[in-house]
Amino acid sequence: MTENCLFLIIKQRRSHPWKFLLSYENESERTTLLGDTRNQKEQSSREGDPSGKRITIGSYKGNIVTVKHILKKHVEINRSLKKQLQIRKELNHDNINRFIGACMEPPHIYILTQYCQRGSLEDILQNDDIHLDDMFVASLVSDLIKGMIFIHESEIVTHGNLKSSNCLVDSRWVLQIADFGFQQLKSDRSASLTDIQKHYKNIAWKAPELLRDMNRDPRGTQKGDVYSFALVLYDIIGRKGPWGVTGYSYKEIVDKVKSRTEHDVFRPELSFLSCEPFVKQCLMECWCEDPEQRPDFKFIRYRLKPLQAGLNSNILDNMIAMMEKYAHNLEGLVAERTEQLSEEKKMTENLLLRMLPRFVADQLKRGKPVAPETFDSVTCYFSDIVGFTALSADSTPFEIVCMLNDLYTYFDSIADNYDAYKVETIGDAYFVVSGLPIRNGDLHAGEIASMSLELLDAIRKFKIRHKPHETLKLRIGIHSGPCVAGVVGLRMPRYTLFGDTVNTASRMETTGVPLKIHCSAECRAILKKLGGYTLSERGYVKMKGKGELLTYFLEEEDSSTRIRRLSDVKSSLLNKTQSGSILGPKLVAGDTGCDKNSNCSGYWSAEVPPTPTLDKNLTPCDSQTNIGLEYLAVNPLSRTSLWSTSHSENSNHVSGDHFNDSSSPTVLGHCMEDMLWNNVLYEDCEDTVNEDSTYSLVTMSEDVETSPEYIHLLDMFTSNTQDCIKDGATMEMV
Numbered sequence: 001m002t003e004n005c006l007f008l009i010i011k012q013r014r015s016h017p018w019k020f021l022l023s024y025e026n027e028s029e030r031t032t033l034l035g036d037t038r039n040q041k042e043q044s045s046r047e048g049d050p051s052g053k054r055i056t057i058g059s060y061k062g063n064i065v066t067v068k069h070i071l072k073k074h075v076e077i078n079r080s081l082k083k084q085l086q087i088r089k090e091l092n093h094d095n096i097n098r099f100i101g102a103c104m105e106p107p108h109i110y111i112l113t114q115y116c117q118r119g120s121l122e123d124i125l126q127n128d129d130i131h132l133d134d135m136f137v138a139s140l141v142s143d144l145i146k147g148m149i150f151i152h153e154s155e156i157v158t159h160g161n162l163k164s165s166n167c168l169v170d171s172r173w174v175l176q177i178a179d180f181g182f183q184q185l186k187s188d189r190s191a192s193l194t195d196i197q198k199h200y201k202n203i204a205w206k207a208p209e210l211l212r213d214m215n216r217d218p219r220g221t222q223k224g225d226v227y228s229f230a231l232v233l234y235d236i237i238g239r240k241g242p243w244g245v246t247g248y249s250y251k252e253i254v255d256k257v258k259s260r261t262e263h264d265v266f267r268p269e270l271s272f273l274s275c276e277p278f279v280k281q282c283l284m285e286c287w288c289e290d291p292e293q294r295p296d297f298k299f300i301r302y303r304l305k306p307l308q309a310g311l312n313s314n315i316l317d318n319m320i321a322m323m324e325k326y327a328h329n330l331e332g333l334v335a336e337r338t339e340q341l342s343e344e345k346k347m348t349e350n351l352l353l354r355m356l357p358r359f360v361a362d363q364l365k366r367g368k369p370v371a372p373e374t375f376d377s378v379t380c381y382f383s384d385i386v387g388f389t390a391l392s393a394d395s396t397p398f399e400i401v402c403m404l405n406d407l408y409t410y411f412d413s414i415a416d417n418y419d420a421y422k423v424e425t426i427g428d429a430y431f432v433v434s435g436l437p438i439r440n441g442d443l444h445a446g447e448i449a450s451m452s453l454e455l456l457d458a459i460r461k462f463k464i465r466h467k468p469h470e471t472l473k474l475r476i477g478i479h480s481g482p483c484v485a486g487v488v489g490l491r492m493p494r495y496t497l498f499g500d501t502v503n504t505a506s507r508m509e510t511t512g513v514p515l516k517i518h519c520s521a522e523c524r525a526i527l528k529k530l531g532g533y534t535l536s537e538r539g540y541v542k543m544k545g546k547g548e549l550l551t552y553f554l555e556e557e558d559s560s561t562r563i564r565r566l567s568d569v570k571s572s573l574l575n576k577t578q579s580g581s582i583l584g585p586k587l588v589a590g591d592t593g594c595d596k597n598s599n600c601s602g603y604w605s606a607e608v609p610p611t612p613t614l615d616k617n618l619t620p621c622d623s624q625t626n627i628g629l630e631y632l633a634v635n636p637l638s639r640t641s642l643w644s645t646s647h648s649e650n651s652n653h654v655s656g657d658h659f660n661d662s663s664s665p666t667v668l669g670h671c672m673e674d675m676l677w678n679n680v681l682y683e684d685c686e687d688t689v690n691e692d693s694t695y696s697l698v699t700m701s702e703d704v705e706t707s708p709e710y711i712h713l714l715d716m717f718t719s720n721t722q723d724c725i726k727d728g729a730t731m732e733m734v
């Protein structure tokens with residue numbers, strides 16, 4: 001409905017007051033459209049409705065009304081129509097949907113009626129979230145019967161179109177019968193296929209004698225209304241539509257109802273309906289083939305009286321009870337939906353974390369911009385499958401997708417073990433970087449080099465599902481240098497890298513050799529500095545835009561060097577923490593008391609991102625020398641440890657170790673290990689300086705685990721790590 005139409009209603013009323021029952025006093029009381037009773041999708045699907053109507057919500061004289069647009073090319077406004085409208089307007093009953101007014105200026109034909117907040121009975125019955133117990137059923141049926149008795153006793157005499165969609169329910173759960181009284185205002189029927197199906201759905205509520213009568217009066221008959229009532233009742237109780245689950249189309253149902261056989265009539269199936277026998281009896285009487293045998297509504301009311309047994313005699317009490325039940329139902333629904341929402345949220349967050357580094361995702365979630373950052377030194381890895389185009393030509397798209405999925409899932413699991421960030425896969429290309437978003441000194445080159453060697457090893461073992469006898473060949477290029485990283489795009493934000501380093505790394509891959517790691521001179525220089533890597537000179541390679549560059553092949557590594565390197569880094573970081581320099585409070589529990597002489601295990605902590613959380617799967621330490629009780633909490637983003645407890649064969653913590661209530665988990669862990677592995681007990685000795693309890697080794701014991709000292713230590717350990725485990729991480733022994 002457009003502004004024009006509304007204007008038309010008003011203007012026309014001025015010139016032809018008889019045409020309209022719509023009244024208005026001043027401009028502010030114009031009818032204003034507010035929206036649709038259904039969502040947009042359903043609304044548009046109704047464009048081709050056989051009844052040619054559209055339902056809209058409007059405001060009239062400050063009240064919300066339903067505005068029904070009737071698509072009709074011509075209406076003859078004669079005495080009979082005017083009388084019908086007048087009669088309908090004067091009908092007033094709690095269970096009758098109030099008619100407010102109409103506009104009759106084709107093509108602008110609108111009917112305004114009282115708006116019912118809960119929609120139609122059909123909407124409610126189809127909504128599985130709304131639980132209707134016996135009380136609701138009794139109340140709705142009682143309202144329907146009361147409304148029908150009123151219509152049948154009124155000047156209008158019949159409804160003629162009784163069905164669930166014409167029973168509306170208001171906010172107080174009162175049922176109101178709608179859409180009766182103006183037969184001339186039926187829309188012109190169109191004849192498209194979907195319209196025909198909808199037409200059959202509409203007439204499936206009609207009695208057989210009316211279906212068979214080609215010239216049936218649109219006003220129907222009272223006995224016909226009783227038949228339709230039976231289908232509405234069946235719908236209310238079964239909640240599977242007026243005909244239940246039949247497997248027939250509405251056209252087939254209508255044809256079956258129309259066809260007359262001696263004793264066999266087609267009706268909805270009663271056997272699956274769970275209700276009292278008197279209700280089934282009433283249904284059968286109401287849809288009796290012989291209209292004369294059908295009861296009238298007063299008799300139906302009598303027949304169904306036992307249904308009202310659970311209802312209160314006071315209408316208001318009933319209403320309040322129903323509203324309370326509905327509110328309770330809603331509470332349950334809200335709880336259920338909240339649970340679903342939080343599950344969805346978790347899934348979305350996980351998805352986001354797969355696409356973006358955690359701190360970037362956190363920033364974006366808070367609506368904060370992520371400023372682009374320059375990184376002085378990172379190492380980029382590019383790899384490509386040799387002969388991928390030929391392989392694709394020889395495989396189905398499905399096989400290719402499966403293969404790439406298998407391969408990159410495998411690769412991802414390997415890359416996860418390094419301080420590396422997978423930037424993206426582009427077709428068959430795999431792009432990983434180390435040294436960002438969290439800087440790691442010079443370690444990036446080592447992390448990428450070690451990862452490259454492991455990936456190369458993996459590709460040799462990788463089985464192609466659809467070509468089990470073939471193997472894939474990878475061409476790998478690595479290069480180190482500065483770059484800029486930032487988030488690009490709002491719609492599909494990506495944490496992306498820019499700069500010549502990325503281009504050069506990509507060129508290193510394209511000019512590489514199958515099953516070889518092509519390494520630039522810059523990367524090689526860092527690897528040499530780190531130590532443990534064997535490289536061979538490849539010679540000068542021509543590279544687009546760069547001339548001839550001396551390049552290398554990374555051949556192998558001594559893995560123990562990497563482990564040692566990482567341990568050293570950890571120790572040095574811990575020392576820095578002691579002097580309060582770079583890590584600050586973000587390093588969980590500070591690790592300040594780590595025994596510098598102990599051989600720290602093979603994981604390390606480079607830099608801790610702004611909001612570290614613990615990985616649920618605590619990772620075992622690499623070091624072969626570790627024995628016994630060991631805890632390791634890992635930052636899931638960089639796979640770096642936040643803290644660990646370790647016990648090494650070579651070290652002896654026992655002598656001189658002491659701790660107090662505020663010691664870090666690392667120190668407490670060490671002491672626990674000592675107690676268990678060396679059967680020693682620490683005992684409380686007052687620290688007079690700090691007025692604190694300090695524990696030192698005093699005695700040997702066989703029952704350390706059950707000793708009060710050990711249990712106290714365990715308590716301290718647990719409470720000191722509470723912050724870490726409250727996020728859901730579990731502490732595990734490895």
Ligand SMILES: Nc1nc2c(ncn2[C@@H]2O[C@H](COP(=O)(O)OP(=O)(O)OP(=O)(O)O)[C@@H](O)[C@H]2O)c(=O)[nH]1
Nearest residue numbers: 037051053055066115116117118119120165166179
């Ligand atoms: N919430 C709300 N929805 C309404 C109201 N009136 C109608 N509707 C919705 O509009 C739908 C279609 O109503 P109609 O256009 O009358 O269509 P119908 O009842 O299927 O067909 P006929 O009455 O035979 O023309 C109903 O099922 C309701 O979902 C109302 O007052 N409130």
Ligand SMILES: [Mg+2]
Nearest residue numbers: 165166178179
């Ligand atoms: Mg209707």
